[in-house]
Amino acid sequence: MELVCPIDQRCSDQIAALLRPPSPPLVQEYFEQLISKRQCQGIKVKQNGEFGKGLFAETDFEEEKLIFKDQMLVGAQHPSNKIDCLVCSYCFKFIGSIEQQIGRRLYLKTLGMGISSHNGCESNSSDEDEDEDDHFGHNHHNSQNGASSSTIPLPTTAVESLMNGELALPYSNKFPLPSIVSCPGRCEEAFYCSKLCAEADWDLFHCLLCTGEKSESCSRKGLLKFIQHANETNDIFLLAAKAISFTILRYRKFKASHLSKQEKTASIILGTDPSLLLEAWKPISIGHKRRWWDCISLPDDIDASDEATFRGQIRELAFTSLQLLKEAIFDKECEPLFSLEIYGHIIGMFELNNLDLVVASPVEDYFLYIDDLPHPEKKEAEKITQPYLDALGEDYSICCQGTAFFPLQSCMNHSCCPNAKAFKREEDRDGQATIIALRPICKGEEVTISYIDEDLPFEERQAFLADYGFRFQLCMDGWATKGSEELIDSNWTGSKR
C-alpha cells in the first residue's frame, strides 16, 4: 500500500503554490540581480530556448577565458571526505595548517576511520562517473575504512607532534592557511576560515542543523538520527535539509521585518503568511525540479519490470528521512516544506542540477613543492617529510569533495560539443564553480557544458543523458528522440549537442 504523507493532504494548496513554476518576469529579475551581484556582466539567462532556460554570452569570450564564477546556493562536503580534508563549512577553503591537515588525517586513520578510496580531483565536472555503491542515488559516499594498502604507519608521537603544533614541517610556511574558527553553536562538526563565514553559515543554514549546545533545532537527538540516516543511505538528504533550513530561516527573517513594519500600523497577522513563505522559497523555486523518485535513473541491475517497486522504495526512503528531519527542525508556520512532495522535489532538483564540489588540496601542493626542490634542499627536507608521505600513501593528494547547487551554472544546458567547461584554475581554491571557455564564444551564442563524458559512444551518452531527465536529446544538428538512434552514427564527430 502506498504510504501517505498527511502534510501533503493538509497543505495541498500551499504545496501547489510552492511548486508552480515562477513567472518569467520573476525569473528574469532574479537572474539579473544575481548576475549583477556576482559581477559577471558578460552573461545572460534567457528563458525561451528549446530546453527552457539557458545561459547566453553577452560579450565575446576568448578560448580559456573565465566566463563566470558562481557562488553555491547550497552545498556540502561528502561525509567521508571530512576525514581527509578539513575545510571551511561555508566557503570550503582548506583551513588550519599543512601540519594539521596531515596530522588530523593520519590520526583519524589510526582510529580506523580510513581515507576514502576515491581520488580523482582533476576537475569539477558533473558527476556522471561516480560510483553507484547501491541503489539510492549518485551521491552516496560512505567511509569504507579504506586505508590505503601501500602506507607505512607512523608512531603515535610523530602524529601527535604534528597535531599539537610541536613539529613544523620544512617549507610549510610557503602554504599558509587560515586559522580554524569554531562553530558558534559549539558542535564539533563545522569549522570555518573566518568569523564572517561562521556567522554567514549560522544565519543562513547552520543554526537549525547544528548539533552543538547552542543549536536552535527542536531536537538535537533527532538531528543526530537524521544525520546518521543520511550518512548511511544518501548524503543528498543533508543538502535537502540545508535547503529547508535556508527557507525556514529566510521566512523567519522576512516575517520579523514584516511584523516590525506592521507594529507601526497596528495590524499584526498571526500564524503563517503564505506570501512570505513563497518569497523565502524563491531561490529554491528557480531550480529545475522533478520528484526524486520519478527522475532517478533505474540502476543497471534492476529489471524494468521491477521499476515501480524500485521507485516506491526510493519514495519510502525519502519519507523516512523526512520524518527524521521533521523530528529535528519542524516549524508549524513552514509546514508545507515538510511535505513529501516538496522534499521529493528538492532532492530531485539536486539530482538533476548538482555539480561536484571540488577544491584542490594544499597538502598535494606541499609534497609536490618538496619534490621539486633543488638538491641538497630536497634531500634535507625529505628526511622529515618522507615518513609522513609514506604514511599518507597515494591518497596524499585527496581534494575536498562534495555536492552543491549553483544557481547560474544550473541554467546551463548540455551539449556533447560544449563551448565551455567547469574547471578549477590554480587560483580557484574555494567552493565556487568556475566556468571557462573551451573555444572562442561569440556574443549571443548559448554557453553550454557537457554533463557527461562527450567522448563516449553515442549509446552510452544517451543512457547517461537519460539520467538527467532529458525527454529528447539533441545529438547533432537536429533533434533525436530516444527511439531514433539509427539516425545517428555512433562515431559521429560533427556538431553534436
Ligand SMILES: C[S@@+](CC[C@H](N)C(=O)[O-])C[C@H]1O[C@@H](n2cnc3c(N)ncnc32)[C@H](O)[C@@H]1O
Ligand atoms: C541543469 S538544467 C539546465 C537548465 C534547464 N534548461 C532549465 O530550464 O532550468 C538540466 C535540464 O535541462 C534540459 N536540457 C539541458 N540540456 C539539454 C539538451 N541538450 N537536450 C535536451 N534537454 C536538455 C533537461 O531537461 C535537463 O534535465
